[in-house]
Amino acid sequence: xxxxxxxxxxxxxxxxxxxxxxxxxxxxxxxxxxxxxxxxxxxxxxxxxxxxxxxxxxxxxxxxxxxxxxxxxxxxxxxxxxxxxxxxxxxxxxxxxxxxxxxxxxxxxxxxxxxxxxxxxxxxxxxxxxxxxxxxxx
Numbered sequence: 596x597x598x599x600x601x602x603x604x605x606x607x608x609x610x611x612x613x614x615x616x617x618x619x620x621x622x623x624x625x626x627x628x629x630x631x632x633x634x635x636x637x638x639x640x641x642x643x644x645x646x647x648x649x650x651x652x653x654x655x656x657x658x659x660x661x662x663x664x665x666x667x668x669x670x671x672x673x674x675x676x677x678x679x680x681x682x683x684x685x686x687x688x689x690x691x692x693x694x695x696x697x698x699x700x701x702x703x704x705x706x707x708x709x710x711x712x713x714x715x716x717x718x719x720x721x722x723x724x725x726x727x728x729x730x731x732x733x
Contacts, residue, residue, distance in 0.1 A: 614641035614642035614643055614696075614704075615641060616639040616640070616641050616646075617639060617640055617641065617704050617707055617708045618638070618639050619637045619638060619639055619640055619645075619703075619707055620636060620637070620638070621636065621637040621663065621664070621703070621707075622634065622635075622636055622637075622664065623635050623636070623637055623647065623661050623662055623663055623664075624661075624662040624673075625647075625649065625651060625659055625660070625661060625662070626659060626660040626662060626675075627657065627658070627659045627660070632651065632659075633649055633650065633651040634649065635647040635648055635649030635651070635661075636648045636649070637661075637663075638687070640700065640703070640704060641704075642692075642695055642696040642700060642701065642704065643691060643692060643695045643696075644678075644681070644689060644690055644691040644692055645661070645678070645689070645690050645692075646687060646688075646689050647661070647687065647688055647689075647690060648686060648687050649686070649687075649688065650686065651688075652683070653680045653683065653688055654680065654683070655680050655681060655682065655683060656679060656680060656681075657679065657680040658677070658678075658679050658693075659677075659678055659679075659680065659690070660675050660676065660677055660678070661675070661676045661678050661690065662674070662675050662676075663675075663676065663699060663703060674699030674700075674703075675699075676692055676693075676694075676697070676699060676700060677692070677693035677694065678690035678691060678692050678693060679691050679693065
């Protein structure tokens with residue numbers, strides 16, 4: 596991570612993300628309690644969380660599922676990422692993934708950035724692994 600970004604993180608008390616942010620523009624569906632409550636647009640994401648633009652006003656600590664569109668011809672079921680709202684601003688909210696660096700988010704970030712999984716993290720304490728996402732059942 597560049598020194599300038601490290602410095603910004605040190606001064607921003609609510610910054611808890613691991614991995615570099617990758618700018619995105621991916622439409623997502625937002626589910627709570629097994630039903631769709633709205634839609635949003637992933638604006639940036641990392642292996643530990645994301646910023647979502649949406650008209651929804653979700654309180655901090657809301658548990659939700661961020662449903663990504665299918666990203667390949669082989670995938671017939673959209674990826675579902677369990678998350679928790681950690682910050683809310685006007686028309687935006689930040690989420691933390693319940694399972695950092697799970698397969699669907701790593702694959703999305705690799706595809707968008709053109710980088711390999713190991714380069715998506717900026718903290719050696721976080722191991723980028725490929726596992727199913729937590730809390731989501733079919």
